[in-house]
Amino acid sequence: MDRFHEMQVFLAVAEEEGFAAAARRLKTSPPSVTRAIAAMEARIGTQLLARTTRSLHLTEAGQRYLEDCRRILAELNEAEEAAAGSYSIPCGHLTVTAPVLFGELYVAPVLGEYLDRFPLVNINALLVDRVVNMTDEGVDVAVRIGHLHEPGQQAIKVGEVRRVVCASPAYLDQHGRPRHPSHLREAKIATSSSSQLVSEWNFVDADQPLTVPIEPRLVVSANNAAINLARLGWGMTRVLSYQVAASVAAGELEIVLETFEPAPLPIQVVFQKSGRVPAKINTFVDFLSHRLGQDAALNPAMKRRS
Structure with missing residues (x-):
């Protein structure tokens, strides 16, 4: 068994945390797999x-060797792609x-488009609500909400989102529309445990930061569930504007306290910018940036012009 293959086996065992996986x-x-690691x-x-x-875990020497394996295999893959002409023709595997x-x-x-x-390109899409380390996990392109890129990475802004408080019109008609964030203490609130907004919500009042503690009566594990509860008239929730754009447009949800919202968060397409960039990354970044940049839900200025 050649050493490159052994490295691939070791990398798989370390990332999957098991021989069978x-x-x-x-x-x-x-x-x-066991024989390769033993050898x-x-x-x-x-x-x-x-x-x-x-259990299975890396020793200190194993952790250092894992980092070297990732670097060596990435360089080998880059050399093979260069030889195959991938810097001029989009081809190969792309992780997003x-x-x-x-x-x-x-x-x-x-x-799909x-x-x-x-x-000639295949894509693996990793959809997760955490900040993925692009180098460690072999990610070529990331979509980030917020200022979440590192040195050596290029970020292209393609839109922005707001942090909005919303409820159904029926709920607001029955319980009243809050005129100030402090009125949220009297509201029924559903929120997601995956959000950073479980115990307090941040606003701006007279150009000054305002933090309002909240006591959600219902905490769910996904934003969609909290949004559905609000749409059904159970209470209020706070999410990112893109997550409820369709429901707001359909009149199922109404946004409140807009004048107290903090500054919008940028939506960015992020990729490594070191040396020559393969054609698959260049073309995908251009393609994705153009599509997202044309979406009115992500670019309020476009909506106003239309």
Whole structure:
């Protein structure tokens, strides 16, 4: 077994945190994975993985070696793509990440259009509500909401979103429309545990920051559930404007306290900008940036012009 293949096996075991899971990912048998790791440790002369009957984790030497493996394999992949002409022709595997709901509503439709236009590219879309480390997880392009990029990365702003408080018109007709954020203490509130807005909501009052503690009567695990409860008239919630744009347009939800909202958050397409950028990344970034930049729900200025 060559060393590059051993590195791929070791990388799979470390990322999947198990031999069986790594074998499924590599489409091989668990014994062959075990033999590869044993051969690697014997050749290097040190233990890379600490194993018990219930768990597996990297040793200190294993953690350092994992970082080296990722770098070496990335350089090998880059060399092969360069030799194959991927810097002039979009081809190969592309990994993209975005927040779950934003990815489902806005990124997924663009993926299909892009793949139809560039048939030599395959895409893996990682839709998660966490900030993915692009280098560690091999991500080529990320959609980020907020100022969330690192040195060496290029960020292209494609829109912005607001943090909005909303409820159904029926709920507001019955309980009244709050005129100040302090009135939220009297409201029935549903919020998501995946949000950072579970215990307090931030506003701006007379150009000064204002923090309002909230006591949600209902905490759910996903924003969609909180939005549905608000749409059904149960209470109020606070989410990002893109998440309720369709419901607001349909009259199912009404946004309140708009004059107290903090500054909008930028939507950015982020990618590594070091050396030559493969054609698959350049074309996808251009394609995605153009599509998102044309969406009126993400660009209020466009809506006003229309």
